[in-house]
Amino acid sequence: MLLHGEGFLHWPMLVGKLQGAQVARSSLEEGVPVPRLQKTPHAGHRPESYEDMEDLEYPATLYSVMEQHLPSHCLGASREKKLAMLERILAKYRPNGERAKKHREYRERIRHNYQPLHEDLYTLDPERFFVGSFLDAIKDGSEAAIRHILIEHSPGVFTFNMLKPAFCSMMLEEVEHFERWAQDAKVKVMRPNTMNNYGAVLDDIGMEEMLNLLMTSYLNPMAAVLFLNVGGTSLDTHHGFVVQYAMDRDLDLGFHVDDSEVTLNVCLGKQFEGGDLFFRGVRCDKHVNGEARPEEVLEYSHVPGHAILHAGRHRHGAKAITSGQRTNLILWCRSSEFRELKKYQRDFSSWCGECLLRKKERSRRLSSAKRQLAS
Structure with a gap:
């Protein structure tokens, strides 16, 4: 899935911005607020496919991934309504709308005119x-x-x-x-x-x-x-x-x-x-x-x-x-x-070489100190 370069929306970063923040009210239907994305995806929820929909601003896979983070009461809505919710959330947190628009136009031009070899x-x-x-x-x-x-x-x-x-x-x-x-x-x-x-x-x-x-x-x-x-x-x-x-x-x-x-x-x-x-x-x-x-x-x-x-x-x-x-x-x-988990994780010793080395050194010093006290 394409989420690259300067000015393109990065999905995990988007979710982080939404955590704990109230999304501005925009009408899907009159008086209905844009929902707040959940931190963790809904286990077992099978998201819609958006591959067949034209004129999407971002790759279709992004919408499927985001759908899994919608509140429970939104998951049963029609695909069109869920898409409208996701589009409004994306519009609120788009870092560079002009760049995204150019990229969408670029992909459309390729799709309509490029003939693969x-x-x-x-x-x-x-x-x-x-x-x-x-x-x-x-x-x-x-x-x-x-x-x-x-x-x-x-x-x-x-x-x-x-x-x-x-x-x-x-x-x-x-x-x-x-x-x-x-x-x-x-x-x-x-x-x-x-x-x-x-x-x-x-x-x-x-x-x-x-x-x-x-x-x-x-x-x-x-x-x-x-x-x-x-x-x-x-x-x-x-x-x-x-x-x-x-x-x-x-x-x-x-x-x-x-x-x-x-x-x-x-x-x-x-x-x-x-x-x-x-x-x-x-x-x-x-x-x-x-x-x-x-x-x-x-x-x-x-x-x-x-x-x-x-x-x-x-x-x-x-x-x-x-x-x-x-x-x-x-x-x-x-x-x-x-x-999402990494944003809340303080201990990276399971995968960072330097964190792991320092954790082992702390354990070694603690063991040494305990042996000295015991003797």
Whole structure:
């Protein structure tokens, strides 16, 4: 699901703003106030699908996620009435209406005018796209089967063979085809984020449903095993894009963390040298600029078709490419539930490396003091 860049609405942040705040009264029907979103989603509630509705200001998945946080008495309303409630809530907390309007117009122009080169990419065909080892592990579903295909290069950084060469080639060709169309149509391509100047958001060109299926059916089983403590069991939205590095484009990517709970990074190719990824451990906001311990330091060379899976809060970057061109498929997977819980959580020792180290040190000192008193 697309929620990216400056000026775009971030769903968990929206809920945080609404907690404890009275939403201004606006009429859905005369005299009826806009409801207040609940902090936690309604367990067992199956939200409406808004995929078939036209002229939505935001991606359809956002409305489905938000619906689960409506008060109980609103859940039985018609889909149209629930949509009206959600639209009014969004309008109240829109950070930049003009930017959102431009993005909506941008997506509409693509939807009505862009003709995909490889329509097969827009639906997920696992037998054609995934290598056998990955597909077998997901079909098995057990922790043992999933871990069998993984290499853990340093704590929390996993790699595995994932995509067949045919998929990689098709995706590269599709992105190049889109770039040529945009140039001919004089459409300025909206880039994936504020750090990358080249690449495209795949959700914008019609791959949102395909990428959502990739997350829910193929990445969620892995994330539930590997990233239980950072929302891996409740991934519900995504931001999918490709980034490009070449001598005449972006050369590298600075040290950062992702706006995700779990990140998938798959190398599509082409021929290149350099551009290694480097990792420096998972940190909370308080310790994000802290030093890395030796066991957290990792440099990894991309392999086409192979994927890297890591926590979004795992600090990383990319070294400069020295020749050729490297294009990567990135999927930021997010959990609304985890982000809500995180706002109220004081102890991050279950997932922040620095918090964990300090907690262990406190426990060691306490144990030492107790032994001294006992003697």
